[in-house]
Amino acid sequence: MSGARLRAVVVGDLLLDVDVEGEVERLTPYAPVPVLDVVSETKRAGGAGLVATLLHRDGHDVTLVTALSDDARAGDLPGLLDGVTLVAGRSPSPTVVKTRIRSREQPIVRIDEGSAPAEAPEVTAAMLDAVRGADLIVVADYGRGLLEDAALRAAIEAAAADVPVVWDPHPRGARPVPGAVVTPNLGEARGFSGVEGSGVPFADEAALRLLEAWGSAAVVITMGSHGALLRTSARGLPLVAAASVVTDPDVNGAGDRFASALAVALGSGSTHSEAVQTAVATTAGFLADGGVATLVSAPVAALPGPDHDALAVVERVRAAGGTVVATAGCFDLIHAGHAKTLAAARALGDCLIVLLNSDDSVRRLKGPERPLMTAEDRVDLLSALQVVDGVVVFGEDTPVDAIRRIRPDIWVKGGDYNAGSLPEASVITEWGGRAVTVPFFPGRSTTKLAAAIQRVS
Structure with missing residues (x-):
């Protein structure tokens, strides 16, 4: 996530997460019990520690306010919070x-x-002082009693008058303080509100009840693959922010990623509705990239701005032995010809990255009246297509430099091209890639479509 560096304070329960990976290829001789041959064991800071880790990886100054046991397991935790x-x-x-x-x-x-x-x-006293110096606060309550403390609650409630406080509640945890933005999931919302049911109607009714009962600045009910529902008032309509589809996600840590992303967006000046949409998109990207599994390896080297998400997809597919496909274009007014070409390209591999001409690049290629849509809008439209896994915006006249950053296995052009007419064809061979064409669909043209729109406008 990008933006200004913020002073983030995480208040909550610090847990130890251990992931044991292994192979199961046989049963014990005395009972039908699987035998796990351990391949690796990984330790991570969990609970509030995971929230702090995510915020630190986002580039913020993070303080974790928590309570530590004096047992042997607690000795592992400070070393897992490097930079916090x-x-x-x-x-x-x-x-x-x-x-x-x-x-x-x-x-x-x-x-x-x-x-x-x-x-x-x-x-x-040091814990209370840390709360008072925050630009944003995330409360990660895991029901261990810390958030029941009256002095700590008073400090958080006072802070909520000046800075965003995002409270991720727990069924056995403390009641959120007034003025916080509270983020229960569907199951938690059902337990807290007493409302029965499912889906958006249930979530809205539960959010309305909790908003009144808790005196919250907002209630955001996370609904898994259905996104999140926001209520800031009993008046008007709720906002439902849809989530992109993630295949077979490991959802461990999704709530922590959502709460931390929401807090950063609010701390950066976003409205509640903007922040919820950002948090939904960030959480979907987190799960698509592998979730908490990505935290045990070095972060992916980032491309500028939103291009980082595309690179993360490329690295994930490549690490799994998949095929990376890329194509390029202006995509100014996306039409049926574009959709068919992109679908044909995606069918050639395991992910499709679109290299998109920037607004200045389009103007140089197409003239001063183009593009018809900004690069931001074109990115949003392309990203909404199921066949597109990532978008990279480039400012040059050709995508050669962007291709070298992505290093696709297959480079796709739509239409009647040959290797000699493509400057990128020789580039792709530098790492053993191949340039191919897919069928061109005549009669579909952005220029013709724009002219038709102008005639009827």
């Missing part, structure tokens, strides 16, 4: 450890330790 400032009181309860056992990226079982009801943790 830790301000912690003492917890008399054991560290909560959540161990996920997986084989071939499929969960087998989760083992929880230390999740019995917790004793009240210590809250120090």
